[in-house]
Amino acid sequence: MPDRDPPAATDDVRDLARDLVATPSHADETAAGDLLERWLRGTTDAAVTRDAHGNVLAARAPGAEPTYPPATDAPTLAFVGHHDVVPPDDAQANDDGSYVVGTRDGRLYGRGSADMKGSLAALACAFRDAALPADGPRLTFASFGGEEVGGEGCRAAIDDGFAPDWAVVGEGSTGYSGEGVTDVAVAHKGRRASTLVAHGRAAHASQPDRGQNAVYRAGDAIVAVRDLDTPRAEVLGHDLAGTVAVTGIEGGSAWNVIPERCEVTVDERTVPGDRADVERAAGEGVDWQVEQDLPPMACRDERFADAVLAAARAAHEHPDDPLGDGDRPPRPEHVVKPHATDAGWLAARAGTEPVVCGAAERGEAHTADESVSLATVDRCYRLYRRVAGTFTLD
Structure with missing residues (x-):
């Protein structure tokens, strides 16, 4: 994997994150799904679909023409997020119903910035940019609706056959082992x-x-x-x-x-x-x-969990990471989360081995001044891209 991001990748991640945060998606998720679908169709060579439940799904395959649903039963790694949000605070919405979005002090502010449109943008750009190894799994991308109301979109997709072997779910995992450190959650309640x-x-x-x-x-x-x-x-x-x-x-x-x-x-x-x-x-x-x-979640595949942790540590060693400190970069760890995510549905109903790894810090989601660190969103992009580029079937 290259030491530096592809040209303009950071700008792409941040622009997509801002566009997603600016798009209302608490009462009706259609516009956010439309935005994401257009972006995937316009910037990737993936097979992209929008299912009957409003979920946005896409697939890439190393050395093969991508199809969705995938044409074979080969192993699959999924990047998973959601584009719905909880209702905004009064200060987070304009009179016309649009969302207030802003950037200051290196953070993106607005409803859904932490939960989880910042990480969703990083997942989408990493899905586009990752160089897939020939001996690696197929790569799929899924952004679900209805996560905030019990995982409706995820459950519907699983019922329709969505069952990746492994998944990186981009919910927040930053700040568990140390301030600002993006860890890898291998279980949650x-x-x-x-x-x-x-x-x-x-x-x-x-x-x-x-x-x-x-x-x-x-x-x-x-x-x-x-x-x-x-x-x-x-x-x-x-x-x-x-x-x-x-x-x-x-x-x-x-x-x-x-x-x-x-x-x-x-x-x-x-x-x-x-x-x-x-x-x-x-x-x-x-x-x-x-x-x-x-449902709770547990990743029992130690090799996969270790591969994502290695990617997290490598992302922290990036020359542009503000938390890096010469020979002593922060050291992400395997951690556990106290609350549920769509990873639980994937583990319980689809037989997936998931981990949770994302930019949001603890206590940031659903707040009146919700925000996410843009540098951490950039880090997650590097992390996700490295997972897709290094995890193999061996």
């Missing part, structure tokens, strides 16, 4: 949101024995949740600890009425291979309902 619904019988509060107090039943369920064992998992030597917590309770209709219904909300952070037995808190008069279940 999932999230299961559920509700315990306690049923009772209403009565006048002056004669409580004539009713059945749903709040009391809910209280017993809360105690059961509090006493649950939470699972742990180990992924490539890293420990993940699950959690479970009651996060809300609502019941009763008036101060003088024995409540006939009470709902308890439960937030559970799951780990690969195991989860808390929340259902045990249900019982007589108490039902358990799962509202959302986002």
